[in-house]
Amino acid sequence: MDDDVLISKSFKLLGSEGRTALIPYVTAGYPNRDATVPLLERLKDVGADIIELGIPFSDPLADGPTIQRSSFTALENGTTVASILADLRTFRDGNDLPIVLFSYLNPILAYGLEAFLSDAVTAGADGILLTDLPTGADPELEAKISESPLALIRLIAPTTPFERVPRVTHGGSGFVYYISRTGVTGARVKLRESLAEELGQIRSVVSLPVAVGFGISTPEQAASVAGVADGVVIGSALIEALDKGGIDGGADFLHSIRIGMDRG
Amino acid sequence: MSTEIPAPMNQFGPYGGRYVPETLIGALDELSSAYDDAASDQSFSSEVDSLLRDFSGRPTALYHAERLGEAAGHPSVYLKREDLNHTGAHKINNTIGQALLAIRMGKRRIIAETGAGQHGVATATACALFDLECIVYMGEEDVERQALNVYRMKLLGAEVRAVGSGTRTLKDATNEAIRDWVTSVETTHYIIGSVVGPDPFPRMVRDFQAVIGRETREQILKITGRLPSAVFACVGGGSNAIGIFDSFLSDKEVRLIGVEAAGTGIETGQHAASLAVGKPGVLHGSFSYLLQDEDGQVSPAHSVSAGLDYPGVGPQHSYLKDIGRAEYTAVTDQDALDAFHRLAELEGIIPALESAHAIAYVLKVAAKYRNDGPVVVCLSGRGDKDVSHVAQIEGNEPLV
Numbered sequence: 001m002d003d004d005v006l007i008s009k010s011f012k013l014l015g016s017e018g019r020t021a022l023i024p025y026v027t028a029g030y031p032n033r034d035a036t037v038p039l040l041e042r043l044k045d046v047g048a049d050i051i052e053l054g055i056p057f058s059d060p061l062a063d064g065p066t067i068q069r070s071s072f073t074a075l076e077n078g079t080t081v082a083s084i085l086a087d088l089r090t091f092r093d094g095n096d097l098p099i100v101l102f103s104y105l106n107p108i109l110a111y112g113l114e115a116f117l118s119d120a121v122t123a124g125a126d127g128i129l130l131t132d133l134p135t136g137a138d139p140e141l142e143a144k145i146s147e148s149p150l151a152l153i154r155l156i157a158p159t160t161p162f163e164r165v166p167r168v169t170h171g172g173s174g175f176v177y178y179i180s181r182t183g184v185t186g187a188r189v190k191l192r193e194s195l196a197e198e199l200g201q202i203r204s205v206v207s208l209p210v211a212v213g214f215g216i217s218t219p220e221q222a223a224s225v226a227g228v229a230d231g232v233v234i235g236s237a238l239i240e241a242l243d244k245g246g247i248d249g250g251a252d253f254l255h256s257i258r259i260g261m262d263r264g
Numbered sequence: 265m266s267t268e269i270p271a272p273m274n275q276f277g278p279y280g281g282r283y284v285p286e287t288l289i290g291a292l293d294e295l296s297s298a299y300d301d302a303a304s305d306q307s308f309s310s311e312v313d314s315l316l317r318d319f320s321g322r323p324t325a326l327y328h329a330e331r332l333g334e335a336a337g338h339p340s341v342y343l344k345r346e347d348l349n350h351t352g353a354h355k356i357n358n359t360i361g362q363a364l365l366a367i368r369m370g371k372r373r374i375i376a377e378t379g380a381g382q383h384g385v386a387t388a389t390a391c392a393l394f395d396l397e398c399i400v401y402m403g404e405e406d407v408e409r410q411a412l413n414v415y416r417m418k419l420l421g422a423e424v425r426a427v428g429s430g431t432r433t434l435k436d437a438t439n440e441a442i443r444d445w446v447t448s449v450e451t452t453h454y455i456i457g458s459v460v461g462p463d464p465f466p467r468m469v470r471d472f473q474a475v476i477g478r479e480t481r482e483q484i485l486k487i488t489g490r491l492p493s494a495v496f497a498c499v500g501g502g503s504n505a506i507g508i509f510d511s512f513l514s515d516k517e518v519r520l521i522g523v524e525a526a527g528t529g530i531e532t533g534q535h536a537a538s539l540a541v542g543k544p545g546v547l548h549g550s551f552s553y554l555l556q557d558e559d560g561q562v563s564p565a566h567s568v569s570a571g572l573d574y575p576g577v578g579p580q581h582s583y584l585k586d587i588g589r590a591e592y593t594a595v596t597d598q599d600a601l602d603a604f605h606r607l608a609e610l611e612g613i614i615p616a617l618e619s620a621h622a623i624a625y626v627l628k629v630a631a632k633y634r635n636d637g638p639v640v641v642c643l644s645g646r647g648d649k650d651v652s653h654v655a656q657i658e659g660n661e662p663l664v
Contacts, residue, residue, distance in 0.1 A: 058430070058561040059547060061439045062285045062446065068429060080559045105283055105546045110560025132546065134286045157287035159449060168286070182287055183447035 006098040006126045007151055007174040010049050011209040011230060020226035021175075022258055023211055025052040025102060025235035026250075027070040028087065029079025031242060036087045039242075042251040044097045047258035052129065052233065055084055055103035062104075062131040064186030066236040081111045085123040092124030100127035100153055100174070113141060117148040127151035127174045135168045146171035153177055156202060158192070166205040175209040175231060178202060180216070187237045188215030196228040219260025226261040275463055277586065279579035282462040284442075284549045291449045296464045298369045303471065308364065315360050316475065319393065320350040322357075324476075326483035326640070331610040332623070337631030340488065340638040343613070344480050344508060346645065353616065353645030354476060354504045355386035359455055361472035363390035366453035373397045373452040377441040379406055379434035379500070380571035380618065381413025382645055383457030388422035390455075398422040401440045403433040406570045409653045431564040434500075434574045438548050458501025459578030462549030466578050473507025480640055481511040493636035494519040497644065498621040499592065500536065500572035502581045504644035509590060519591065522581060523625045525567035526594035536565035537594040538577040539585050552579040568597035568657070569617035569650075599624040604647060604654060616645035617654070 014021050024043050028036050036053075043051055056071035056079055063071070088099060101120060108116050108130070120128065128150045133142065135154060145152045151174030156165060159182055169176055178199065181192050192198070195212070202210055212225050213233025225232050234257055241253035275281075282292060302308040316322040325345040333341035346354035359376075366374060374396045378384030384400040391398035400422050407414055407426045417424050430436035438460075445454040459466045459473070484492055495512055497505035499522035512518040527535035535541075538553045545554035547562055555563040555575035565575040584590035595603075600617055603624035608614045615623055622641050633639050647654075655661075 059435065059439050061442045061548070062287075064443070065429075072430070075561060106554075106556065106562070107560035109545055110543075110556065110558065131285055132283045132549070134282065134284065134289050137282050137284075155286045157285070157289075159287050159290045161290050161293070164289070179285075179287060182449060184443045 006096060007050060010098055011175060014049060015230070020229060020261055021049040021211060021231035022047055022254070022261060023050045023052060023231050023233045024048050024238050024254055025054060025233060026238065027054040027056055027067060027074050028084040029056060029074035029077045030070040030239070031073065033077050033079060033083065035247060037090050039247050039250065040091045041095070042247055043254055044095060046251045046255035048097065048254065050098045050100060050231070052100045052102045053084065053088065055081060055101060055107055057104040057107055060104065062184055064184040064236060066187070066239050067185050070239050081107055081116065085119050088123040088125060098126040099124065100129055101125050102129045105130055105132050113144060117145065117150060121149045125150060127153050129153035129155070129177060135170055142171050155179060158182055158198065162201065165202060169206050169208060172208065175211050176202070176206055177233065178210050178212045178229070179214045180212045180225070181214055183214070185214055185236050187217035187240065195225065199228050219256050222257045223260045223264055227264060232261060275467055276580045276583035279544070279550065279552050279582040280463055280466055281551050282549060283546045283551065284462045285446055287446045288449060288462070292462055292464070294369065298365060299464055299468050302365055302368060311364060312361050316357065320356050320360070321348060322475065323479045324348045326480060326487065328487070329611050332607060333630070335606065335610055336627045338634045338639060341626060341630055342484065342492070342638055342640045343643045344476060344640055345643055346476060346504060347613070347615065347619070347643050351382070351386045351389050352648065353382040353386065354473060354507060355383045355457060356389065357475055357507070358457065358469050358472040358503065359383070359386040359390040362453070362455040363394050363396060366396065366455070367394060369453065371451060371453040373448065374455055375399045375401065375441050375444050375452055376455045376457060377401045377434065377437040378457060379437070379573055380569065380616070381406065381410040381417065381649060382571060382616070384422070384424070385413050385416050385420070387455050387457070388417045388420035391422065392420045399444070400424050401427050401437040401444070403431070403437045404428045405432040406434065406437070410570055410649055412652065413649050433565070434570065435562065435565070442548065458503040459506045459580060460501045460548055460550060460576060466550065466580055469503055470506045470510060470580065473503050474510040476504065476507035476642065477509060477511030480508055484638060484640060488638050490637055491515055491518050492638045492640045493633050494521055494639045495642070496521045496523060496622045496626050496639065497642035498523050498572060498618050499539070499577060499581060500525070500574050500618060501576070502578040504642050506578060506580055508640070508642045509584070513589065520584070520589065521625070522590055522592045523621045524592060524594040525569060525572035525621060526596045527566040527568070529596055530594060534566040535594065536567045536572050536574060538575060539581060539592040540594050542575070544582065547576045550579045552582045553577050553585070568600060569621065571616070571618040572621065593625060595621050595624045601654065601657070603627060604650070613643070614647035614651070615643055616647045617650045619644045620647070
């Protein structure tokens with residue numbers, strides 16, 4: 001329960017420095033199986049504070065075209081939960097950057113929930129975010145995750161009724177992920193103008209740090225979100241940068257986001 | 265801060281639930297409460313009933329198929345003629361109900377997924393009737409094999425969006441419809457076409473389809489003076505099957521038999537028999553039997569019939585299987601194609617390829633029931649949509 005210690009420490013340290021957490025998302029096994037460990041290392045080097053490592057799923061219904069494509073490619077590459085945990089173990093050797101596994105429920109159920117929780121902890125994961133397990137959907141399963149050393153990262157959407165917001169974080173720890181707009185993942189030209197106000201409302205009832213994701217794709221957007229949130233999640237835009245420029249291109253892009261955020 | 269955990273939404277033993285992105289939870293709560301409110305409102309059910317009567321032509325006949333029975337070795341085989349509904353299948357029972365519900369919720373944009381195109385046509389029809397905007401997601405492969413229904417939807421004013429991702433069939437059309445809904449949920453109602461998806465869809469679609477079983481029960485008692493010994497229906501997602509099973513669930517002496525698609529044979533791996541060989545898992549918002557590999561990735565389904573070509577199944581079927589109240593079996597593409605011809609030649613009725621699976625199984629096993637009383641088969645749809653596709657499979661030039 002208290003082993004989301006790396007995540008909390010990361011937010012505390014950043015908070016004391018007046019900085020915002022940069023949280024990149026990458027699909028494990030993309031663009032190829034050998035890329036994951038070096039990619040994680042490069043993302044750390046250019047200023048990632050926490051990394052979301054995506055477990056690919058055949059039916060990613062919360063994801064837009066970019067992450068769908070990366071998921072299908074990763075699966076074709078033979079990526080499995082076991083291969084991802086092996087990569088994570090390799091990365092962990094000498095790195096203490098917090099890693100949150102990002103997944104749909106079914107690959108975890110197929111692996112076996114208890115075995116997964118235990119193996120993920122052993123491999124060095126710090127948290128788990130499940131896109132299709134909203135709070136209250138399966139209390140027994142949620143309790144097992146909450147009781148494990150992994151932080152259960154909860155999500156809040158703009159459509160979450162306000163009275164539900166305090167309940168959504170039940171059993172959650174580490175941070176809360178605020179989906180900055182309705183829709184699937186993917187780079188957007190414009191973000192919601194009401195973001196600051198929405199975050200204010202969430203903070204009035206939620207004590208965990210709040211990271212914002214969905215649609216953030218430029219240093220300017222990241223800087224503006226960083227002004228109001230505790231963390232900025234970058235997913236699809238990073239995958240697109242990887243497509244264009246490989247690991248170097250991805251790292252350069254994330255670095256530009258880091259600079260944008262720190263400049264404010 | 266409240267630490268209260270809301271009650272689980274599982275409706276059918278361990279099956280069902282609401283395994284969806286957080287974005288949809290508000291809309292599902294709204295839908296549940298609008299549906300519960302409508303279900304207890306006399307004026308809502310009378311509006312549904314009168315449209316089903318005057319617009320769709322209900323009640324549909326229960327027809328004594330004597331020549332089919334003779335071929336199957338059973339003197340009293342009855343067909344529940346859902347193919348006689350307006351638009352040619354049972355799907356309209358559900359779309360009229362859900363479209364009225366959407367209007368009640370003030371949502372005038374409708375989305376739907378479709379496999380064979382029957383649900384898409386039924387949704388487009390209801391939207392034309394009530395002047396609602398209609399967008400139908402359909403896999404590219406299905407757009408090709410169900411060209412007639414694509415054109416029908418367009419004639420009815422719907423926009424058909426071909427889905428090219430994944431397996432390019434019903435599963436991916438459903439993914440895309442859910443992605444649309446996650447984006448547009450504040451203005452849009454998603455009319456799911458089967459007893460699948462997150463709560464409240466499986467129970468709501470069942471309730472709208474239960475008219476099939478209510479009529480069947482009354483008709484068979486009136487015609488034969490007794491309950492059937494067995495009721496047969498094809499199962500993809502399973503809405504016509506749940507619809508006809510529902511009124512017989514507490515009549516333990518009535519065997520309920522669902523027929524899945526065995527494709528080119530269960531042993532080939534090219535099939536859609538989720539209940540026969542799948543394992544429980546989560547797809548499209550509910551926990552149910554699912555075709556999946558050992559890593560929990562969803563396996564592509566296969567069936568000659570686009571409407572059965574789906575790797576999941578409604579959660580209530582999973583429950584009925586586990587408790588032993590319903591039995592599930594599967595027949596191959598070839599058996600279904602043979603039954604398609606047999607019913608046309610024996611009875612002058614061209615069945616949908618989906619329904620032909622149920623007919624095929626009855627032809628195989630009806631003789632075993634010959635001394636036990638009448639049997640009923642749900643003829644869920646008519647086969648006009650499949651004529652060109654079947655002609656092509658059999659080596660003819662495409663007709664359209």
